Amino acid sequence: MARPNHAGPASAAPDPRSIDTDDRPFVLIWEVTQACDLACDHCRADAQPARHPEELTTEEGKRLLDEAREFGEGQLVVLSGGDPLARPDLLELVEYGTEIGLRVTLTPSGTSSLTPAVVGDLADAGVRRLALSLDGASAESHDDFRGEAGSFEQTVEAAAAAREAGLPLQINTTVCASTADELPALRDRVADLGAVLWSVFFLVPVGRGQLLDPVSPERAEEILAWLSEVSEESPFGVKTTEAPHYRRVAIQRRRDASEAPPEDGIGRRLGITAGDGFAFVSHTGELYPSGFLPESAGSVREEDLVGLYRESDLFRSLRDPDALSGKCGACEFRHVCGGSRSRAYAHAGDPTASDPLCAYVPEGYDGPMPAGRVD
Template sequence: MTRPQRPPKSAAPDPSNIDTTQRPFVLIWEVTQACHLACNHCRADANPLRHPEELTTEEGKRLLDQASEFGPGQLVVLSGGDPLTRPDLTELVEYGTKQGLRMTLTPSGTTSLTPETVSQLGDAGIKRLALSLDGGSASAHDSFRGVDGSFEQTVQAARAARDAGIPLQINTTVCAQTVDELPALRDLVADLGAVLWSVFFLVPVGRGRVLDPLTPDHAEEVMEWLSAVSDDAPFGVKTTEAPHYRRVSIQQRRDSIDAPSNDGIGRRLGISAGDGFAFVSHTGELFPSGFLPKSVGNVRDGGLVEGYRESELFRALRDRDNLRGKCGSCEFRHICGGSRSRAYAHTGDPHASDPLCAYVPEGYTGPMPTGRASSD
C-alpha cells in the first residue's frame, strides 16, 4: 500500500523576530483533560472521562482559525490530559496544518500510543512529538506516572517517532521525587535521538500540590548541571517554569548580563506566562499559562488574538517593571523575570517574586519570597 504523502513543512518564524506583544511563541491548547494515567504531578488533575463542555470539533477548528491570525507558522501544541482520547485528533491536526500552523502534540504513554498511531499523526502533519519521561527506568517512571507499562509504551512511541522522521522532544518533571533520575534520563534522551529535552520545574497546582519541590539552592545546582549538559549533549536543553535557567546559563558562560538576542543555547529570551506563551483550556478559557489559571475570556467568543494582545492581565505580565520584591529588583528581570505561575501559586500575586530562585540581587535588602496562596 502506498503511504499518503505528508503535508509540506510549515516554515518556522525566526524566534528572534517574534514580537511577543503581538503573538505567542507557543500556543498550547488543552484539547481534553481525560487521561488514563494517574500522574503524581498532574496540573489538570486528569481522570478517564472527557468533560461534556470540551470544545467540539467545529469549535476547535474555529480556534485554529483564530490561531492562524497570529501569523504564518504559529506553533500550536495539542496537550491534555491525553489528546489521544479525542477521536477527532487526527482531523484537528490535519486542519491546523492546512491553516499553516505548526502542529505539535504531547500524548500520554498509554496503550493508545502505538507505532501505527504515531505514523498516522506524522501523515496528518505533526511537526514534533513531545513525550514525558520522569525516570530512567520502568520502575521509576511507572511509579511516578501511576500506571505499569507507561515507560515501555513511551519508549516504544519515541522510537516510532524516530522511525517516522518526526522530531522528538522529551519532557521531564523535576521535583524531590525525580531529581536523582536526571543523569539516567540525560542518557536515555540521547539514546532515543531526541532533539530537545524540556525540563519542567514543579509548580504546586493540581495533584502537584502534594509533591515536594526542590529547594532554591538545589534547583540552582540542577540548573547549573543542565547548563553543563547542554554544552555537550546531542540535543537542546530548555526549562519550563524556571526562566532563571537563562540567568544561570549566562552567568556560567559570560559572567555578564550583556546578553544577545538569545540566551546562548539557541532559544528565544524572555518567554513566560502571557509573554510569548498562551494556554487555552479544554473548555475554551484563555490563560497566560496552564499553571496560572486566571482567565481573560473564552475563545468560543472569538477573542483569542484580542485576549492575548489587549487583555489587562497579559499586558501587565509582559511589563517586567510590574515585578515586585526580589524579582523586581533583579538586573536579570528582562531575560528571566521568574516564574509568574509559581509566584501566583504561592502568593496569589502573579507579579510577586518566584520562591524557587536562589539569586539575590546585589544590594537587595527587601523581603524574601515566602508563603503559599490560599485554596479559596
Template sequence: MFEDIDTDRRPVVLIWEVTQACELACRHCRADAQPARHPEELSTAEGKALLEDAASFGEGQLVVLSGGDPLARDDLLELVSYGDDLGLRMTITPSGTRSLTPERVGDLADAGVRRMALSLDGATAESHDAFRGEASFADTVAAAEAAADEGVPLQINTTVCADTVGELPAIRDRVRELGAVLWSVFFLVPVGRGRVLDPISPERAEAVMEWLSEVASEERFGVKTTEAPFYRRVELQSDGEAAAPRRRAGITAGRGFAFVSHTGEVYPSGFLPESAGNVRERSVVDVYRNADLFESLRDPDGYRGKCGACEFRQVCGGSRSRAYAATGDPLESDPLCPYVPEGYDGPLPETIAEPTGTPGSAD
C-alpha cells in the same frame, strides 16, 4: 525563529488542552486528568475556529495539542490536518499509553504533526512508573522509537521535584539514547495533583541549572527549562555577562506563552489558571494582545519584590505561575530562585525547604 518574534503581538507557544480525558492518573498531573471527556469541551467546529484564529497570529505559529491525552478525542487527526493546512506548526504531547501505537504515531505524522513530546520522569521502568503511579514507561519508550521510525522529531519532558531530581543524570542518558532533539525540564509548580509533591530547594534548583547549562554544551540535543526562567540568568552569569545582560527574554506565562483550556478559557499558562477570556466569546489573538492580565505579565518592570528589582528581570522575570501558586499574585517573586539582587533589602519569598533524605544528585 524565536528571536524574531514580537511577544507583545504573538506567543512563541500556543497550547490547546484539547481534552482532560486520559487513561492515566499521574501523581503530578497539572490538568488533574479524568477518565472521561468533559461535556463542555470545545467541539470540532469550535476547535477549527480556534486554529483559524491562531493562524492569524502570523506565519508558522506553533500550536501544541495537549491534555489529558489528546488521543482521547476521535477528531484529533482531523484537527491536526486542519491546522497543518492553515500553515500552523502542529505538535502534540500524547500520554504514554497502549493507545499510542506505532500505527497511531504514523497516522499523526501523516496528518502533519511536526514534533511529538513524551514525558519521561525516570530512567527505568521502576523509577518512572513509581513516580507517575502508572505503568507507562514501556509504552512511552515504544512511542519514542515509533516517532524515530516515522521521522517525527522527539521532545522529552521531565518533571523536576524532590522525587525525581536524583534521576536527572540517568534520564539525560535516556534522552540521548532515544535521539530526542530537545529535553524540556519542568520545575514543579504546585497545581493540580502536583500539590502533593515536594519541590526542590532554591539552592538545589540553582545547582541543577548549572548542571543543565553544562549538559546543553555537551549534548547534541537542546535543553530548555519550563517554569524556571532563571536558567537564563545562570547561563548569563556563567558567560560573564552579569553586569549587562543582552539576551532577549525567555518564554514565560503570558509573555510568549498562552494556554487554551479544554473548555476554551485563555490562561497565561496551564500552570497559571487565571482566565483572561474565553475563545467562545473573544478571539485568542485579542485576549493575548489586549487582556489586562497578559499585558501586565509582559511588563517585568511591574513585577514585585526581588523579581521586580532584579537586573535580570528582562531576560528572566521568574516563574509567574509559581508566584501565583505561592501568593495568589502572578506579579510577585518566584520563590524557587535563590538570587538576591545587589542592594535589595525588601521582603524575600518564603523559603522552599527540600525534604530531608532526597536521593541522588544532579550536580
C-alpha cells in the same frame, strides 16, 4: 525509514528573534481534553478518565486554529491534555491546523493507545514534533511516578516509532524532590532515544502536583547550572519550563549576556514566560497565561483569541518586567528571566510576585523574600 507526510506543505518556523511577544506568542498550547488513563503524581490538569462534556467541539477547535493563524506565519500550536489521543477527532484537527499553515506538535500520554501505527498516522497528518514524558530513568521509577505499570515501556516504544516515522522527538521531565537524583540517568536516556530537545519542568504546586515536594532554591540553582553544562555537551537542546532563571544562570556562567544561548536548538528563543510569549487555552476554552497559572483572561468561545492575548489587562501586565514586585522586581535580570509567574501565583495569589524557587538575591536587596519560599 521516514513515512511520507501527506498533510500539505509545511510552514517555516519564524525567526524567533523577530517575534514581538506583545504581538504574538512563541507557543500557544491548546488542552484539547482533560481525559487521560494515567494518574500522574504531578498532573496539572488533575486528569480524569472521561472527557468533559463542555470541551471545545471539533468546529470550535477549528475556529480556534483559524484565529491562531492570525498571529502570523508558522505559529506554533501544541495540542496537549490530559491525553490528546482521547479525542476521536485528533487527526482531523492536526490535519486542519497543518493545512492552514500552523506548526502543530503533540504531547500524548505514554499509554497503550500510543501505538506505532498511531504515531505513523500522526506523522502523516502533519504533526511536526512529538513530545513524550519520562520522569524516571527506569521502568520502576517512571511507572511509579506516572501511576501506571507499563507506561515506561510504552513511552520508549513510541519514541522508537517517532524515529521510524521521521518525527522529531522531545522528552519532557518533571523536576521535584523525588525525581532530581535521576536527572543524570535521564539525560543519558534522552540521548539514547535520539531526542532533539529535553524540556525540563520545575514543579509548580497546582493540581495533583500540590502533593509533591519541590526541590529547594539552592538545589534548583545547582540543577540549572548542571543543565547549562548539559546543553553545551549534548546532541540535543535543553529548555526549562517554569524556571526562566535558567537563562540568568547561563548568563552568569558565561559572564557575558551576549553569549547566552538565544534559542533552544529547534527555533524557539529561551526566556519566554506565562503570558509573555506563552498562552494556554483550556479544554473548555478559557485563555490562561499558562496551564499552571489558572487566572483567565476570557473565553475564546466568546472573544477573539488574538485580541485577548494582545489586549487583556492580565496578559499586558505579565509582559511588563518592571511591574514585578519584591525580589523579582528589584532583580537586574528581570528582563531576561522574570521568574515563574505561575509559581508566584500558586504561592502568593499574585502573578507579579517573586518566584520562591529562585535562590538569587540582587545586590543591595533587603526587602521581603518571596511567599512560600522553599528553604
